[in-house]
Amino acid sequence: MSDRPLLERLSNLETAAAADVMVAMGLEAQVLAPSLQPLGGARMAGFALCAEGREGTDEPGLPTFDLDALVSPGAIVVIATAECGKGAIIGDNMVTSMVQAGARGFLLDGGIRDREALASGPVPVWCRYASPINAHRKWKYTAMGQPVTLPGIWGDVEIRPGDLILGDADGVVVLPREHAEQIVHDAEIHMRAEADIKTAIEAGEGRESATKSSRRLQHVRPLTAHAEIPEE
Structure with missing residues (x-):
C-alpha cells in the first residue's frame, strides 16, 4: 500500500460515516461483528495484511515467524482463526515484533494473551477473548497473503490483502481497495x-x-x- 495520504484521510474518518456510505453504495457486508472487541484504544486505520489458520489440521502448518516477515508500514494484521477457542494466537512478543516492522493494529476472531501489555501497547488489538495458553499446538497457520473471512454483523466479511481497515469505538469496517478512494x-x-x-x-x-x-x-x-x- 503506497497511498499514505489516503491512509491519513482514513484515520480522520468515523466508522459510522464509512458504514453509511458503503450501505448507500450497496456494499452492505463490510462491518465486522460486535463479538470482536478492542483491548484498549479502539482507533486504528491501515491496510489489511491477511493470514488464516484452523484447529485440527493434519498439515504441518506455516511457521508463525513467516507472518512477521510480511509486515510493512501501515499494515493491520488480520488473522482469521475460524473462531478458534483453543487459546491465544498472538501475544506480546509477536505484537512487539510486528509493531517494530510498522504494523498499525491487529484484528482476529480468536484469542490473545498478555492482555495487559497489549491493552496498554502502542497499537490497537481487536479480538474475541484472552487466554493464558498458547493455541499453536492445536491451531496452525494455513495461508498468508490471501483473502480471509471474518464474522460480520450483516453477514461474513471478506477481507483481501490491501483492503483498508478502519476501527473506532463503534466497531470495525472494511473498505474494499478498489472503492476506497x-x-x-x-x-x-x-x-x-x-x-x-x-x-x-x-x-x-x-x-x-x-x-x-x-x-x-x-x-x-x-x-x-x-x-x-x-x-x-
Missing part, C-alpha cells in the same frame, strides 16, 4: 453534512427538517440498483 471522499462529505445537521438541531431546527434539507448521502453513487440511502 471514493468511499473516503464520500465519507468526508457525509461527516460534514452530519455536523451541519447537528448544528441545525442545536439551533432549534427539528431533526427531520434538518436532515432533509441537508440532502444527506445524496452525493453517494450506488454501485447497484438496489442500494438504499440509510436513514437516521
